[in-house]
Amino acid sequence: MSVEYVLERQLAVAHGYPSTGGSRPKFVVKAGSTAMKDGSPNVKRKTWLTDELVRKGILAPDPRNPSLWVFQQDHEFSSASAAGDVINDGNLSAPQYWKNTTTGKSLKEDLASNP
Template sequence: MQPATIKIFLTEGTPDGLRTAEISNWNGKAIACPRANINGFRTRPEIDSPGVYILSGSDPDTGKPTIYIGEAESVRSRIANHTNKDFWVSVTCFISKDENLTKAHVKYIEGQLIKQANDSGKVCLMNSSSSGARLPEADAAEMDVFLEKIYQLLPILGIAHFTQIEEEPSPRELFSCKIGSLVAHGRRTTNGFVVYKESQAVLKHRKSAVHTKRMRESLVENGILKELNDHCIFTLDHEFSSPSAAGAAVRGGSTNGLTAWKNSNGKSLKEIEAS
């Protein structure tokens, strides 16, 4: 992503209230608001425009972060149709300041956001598919630029579920976690720790592992961990919140990730960071 200057305006003076966000030299605008102040959101004149929106909350049964992604020719009208959904506690929408977004544009953006959310594996998505839209090559390129700005703003507005795993590291940044003959590879990221595709993990959880068991079962349910003979493998790169969470997924129980993950010279994360 390109460096950017971001302007955030707290319309009520509070960081968790209704706020707008813009990026220099970008024709888009973001509006984020807690559900508790949905009436204030509805008074915004910009939301009569076409746009995409994200409803954010958590699953009432599992507590897992949950979102719904939608598009509309009038964001105001569409949000009114979601008052029967109980899970969401905030809404974030993106519109164009110059009113150049069409129905096809916002459907294309919606489809890309849904795909990215599904690929991230970080969130429960209420709508798992989208009709999307096919755009002329020039329009698709323009919307991809619009999407890049959306991805820059989302974490700042409290939605980190779309964060893409960073590019491959240099060899010296690669770490390994071993248990018996099984080996997993990964590295630190700005958001935690990523374990790479084809890394190995134990087949069974430790009897004492309650939280880890639930986490690993979720990874299996989502196809991220797959059983292979007497162990499991990661079917894709997956980012965890910390080295310890990553190590626990590999070893099947509580793990000190700072000492479990070591580089090619045998130095642990703890030793490297201490030096």
């Protein structure tokens, strides 16, 4: 596995890592990560993607907090931003918010220094 990143948005905390190389890698969110059910009402949402993940059993209600979904298994997204959109329950330019758990640098910074 590559470097691990963490994304914290409101009550949600997610862990993941890039699964491919390049400047816009696919991104895996790890099982046990959480996502907001109802994010800010002022942002666009990809509800279709969240709905699909719930339908497939990848996201389920978090038994500890009714405001959250919890990932039941690792899931690969097309990008860190797509993962961030689901976790945030709204559009998010996620590479700047995913933080390297070792260095504290953003995924965006790490991608810029390792093209």
